[in-house]
Amino acid sequence: MNETPDVTDDGGHLNDEGVALFVDALKLGTADQLPEFIRTHVAECDACQHNVTGLFALLRKEDYSGVERHPYFRLRKRKLRTAGPWLWRAAAAIAALVLIPALVYYLSVRPGSEDLRRTGLTTAPGDSSAPAPPAGEGPQTELAANFTPHPEYEALVTAGTRSTALKGATPVNGAVLGGSGIRFDWRREGSERLTLVIINAVGRDIYSARIVTLPHTTGRDLEPGLYYWKVVDEQEAVHFGKFTVRDGPHFPRSTNPAQK
Amino acid sequence: MPRLPDPDFEIFLKDPNAILLKYQGLIQAIVHIYVEQGMFSPTQKEDVIQSVNLEILRKIPSLQRHYNGSALLRTYFSAIVRNICLQLKRTTGSPLLLIRNDMESDVEGGRQHDRYSIQQARDVFEAILVQLGPVLPKLLICLKLRYRYPLTRRDIQRWWPACGGREKARLLEMFGGDYGNMIDKEIHPLIVPYFNAAEGKVSGADALRKWQASKIQKILKLLQEAIPGSSFDEESLQILFEDYLSPFLLRE
Numbered sequence: 001m002n003e004t005p006d007v008t009d010d011g012g013h014l015n016d017e018g019v020a021l022f023v024d025a026l027k028l029g030t031a032d033q034l035p036e037f038i039r040t041h042v043a044e045c046d047a048c049q050h051n052v053t054g055l056f057a058l059l060r061k062e063d064y065s066g067v068e069r070h071p072y073f074r075l076r077k078r079k080l081r082t083a084g085p086w087l088w089r090a091a092a093a094i095a096a097l098v099l100i101p102a103l104v105y106y107l108s109v110r111p112g113s114e115d116l117r118r119t120g121l122t123t124a125p126g127d128s129s130a131p132a133p134p135a136g137e138g139p140q141t142e143l144a145a146n147f148t149p150h151p152e153y154e155a156l157v158t159a160g161t162r163s164t165a166l167k168g169a170t171p172v173n174g175a176v177l178g179g180s181g182i183r184f185d186w187r188r189e190g191s192e193r194l195t196l197v198i199i200n201a202v203g204r205d206i207y208s209a210r211i212v213t214l215p216h217t218t219g220r221d222l223e224p225g226l227y228y229w230k231v232v233d234e235q236e237a238v239h240f241g242k243f244t245v246r247d248g249p250h251f252p253r254s255t256n257p258a259q260k
Numbered sequence: 261m262p263r264l265p266d267p268d269f270e271i272f273l274k275d276p277n278a279i280l281l282k283y284q285g286l287i288q289a290i291v292h293i294y295v296e297q298g299m300f301s302p303t304q305k306e307d308v309i310q311s312v313n314l315e316i317l318r319k320i321p322s323l324q325r326h327y328n329g330s331a332l333l334r335t336y337f338s339a340i341v342r343n344i345c346l347q348l349k350r351t352t353g354s355p356l357l358l359i360r361n362d363m364e365s366d367v368e369g370g371r372q373h374d375r376y377s378i379q380q381a382r383d384v385f386e387a388i389l390v391q392l393g394p395v396l397p398k399l400l401i402c403l404k405l406r407y408r409y410p411l412t413r414r415d416i417q418r419w420w421p422a423c424g425g426r427e428k429a430r431l432l433e434m435f436g437g438d439y440g441n442m443i444d445k446e447i448h449p450l451i452v453p454y455f456n457a458a459e460g461k462v463s464g465a466d467a468l469r470k471w472q473a474s475k476i477q478k479i480l481k482l483l484q485e486a487i488p489g490s491s492f493d494e495e496s497l498q499i500l501f502e503d504y505l506s507p508f509l510l511r512e
Contacts, residue, residue, distance in 0.1 A: 005328060005330035005331075006328050006330070007328075007330055007331075015326075016326075016336060016339040016340060016343065017326070017327060017328060017330055017331050017336055017339075018331075019339050020331035020332070020335040020336040020338070020339045021330050021331040021335075022391070023331075023335050023338075023339075024331050024332050024335050025390075026387045026390055027335075031390045031393070039393040039394065040393070040394060042391050042393065043391065043392050043393040043394050043395055046478065049388070049391050049478070049482055050482065050485055051339075052387070052391055053384060053387060053388055053391065053482045053485065053486045054342065054485065054486055055335075055338060055339050055342055056383075056384065056387040056486070057380070057383075057384050057387075057486035057487060058290050058293055058338060058342055059335065059338055060380060060383050060384070061289075062286075062289075062334075062338075067332065069264035069265075069266070069267075070264070070266070070332065071264065071265050071266050071269070071329050071330055071331070071332070072330050072331070152429065152432055152433075152436070155429070156429065156433070199437065203410075203436065203437040203438075204437050204438045205437060205438055205439075230433075236430070237433065
């Protein structure tokens, strides 16, 4: 039965068979195969939504997993979620209980284990020294995530910003710094208000401050990791940069001349 | 798998009584749900089942003429049973019963708190979202912004397939991370230009707020209609939405 089904009444609403067809689609996961005019109509029709939802609610517990043929839909391989979301939650919880400790153990820093110290670090272009990871406090999985480049922000750093970007911005891209009191500086013409935002490697904003005077020094310590920073005016970002915090707040200040 | 006629279709044409017998479990299950929801009293259950059977027997010639075989017969049959039950409720004039003596239920101050499962609400919520079809990608964006969930590339791609790379990057920069400290008044002016660009029109933040509010109210109304005795509000909608986004649910 390949032709457009006769499933509407004189008013253009779904008749009983049309409602049944839509509910079949919901039960079988084939809503994308419904005729366009049905999907469009139902999306905008309160009455039809009421009927479809009402019938679906009645048949919610009916098992359609054994349906192997349908007069209108081409049935795909059974989706795994028909097993019930609770089953997958249970499986995921068990996997998490087993895998995460195993991962933490595998990635844990053991004294003298040099191989583990290279995990997750990046080397900025032109930076000849590959910074060693800090001696671990806390799970190494978290540290590894802290040093993993964020693809979108890497692209933004690489792409640069508007031509009226900040001049002489520091920290320079790829700088390796201590985590305490990071100093930001730049030159820019114009007097619009700017905001400094620091973003961690997983894309979360962790620091934001209106820039009043330069240089600006952060009032909070940063944990070891890769960070991105941006400067935004009232409309958009005008600069993207990145730096790495090597060790904890008590690490000696960087030897990078730009930071002196 | 190819499209093939429902085997029950042929049986229905040749021997409808056999189909009625086959679907007795379905009839009982639907009537039971309506009894649980308070549409009928438990003592009426058998009478309702009998009435449904009699009505179906009376309608069989008409059903045979109108049913095209596009949908599964069991689903179509269920729609007919639903209609008959709703008609019975209307014609008998009995209001929703507030006190049930032999059902497990909470009775407090003369009002009854009907039970429904959270899973039921989740399933119905998802069914409602599917019905919204063409507007769903936009609605998902709106709900994510409303409840401060990060937007993803996939969200943007589904809502605005023609979105350019620069616009996508800006959207992700603004809303792809943690923007929980932003208030609605900050978010709407930022997102409205992108909605306008995606839809090729010019609307303000108010129009977007009204559209969003109307869709949320529609969802809440459908939930409450589908699950009589339930009460859904914005907070429960957020819970359902969070569950909908749950990574534990395998989706396409």
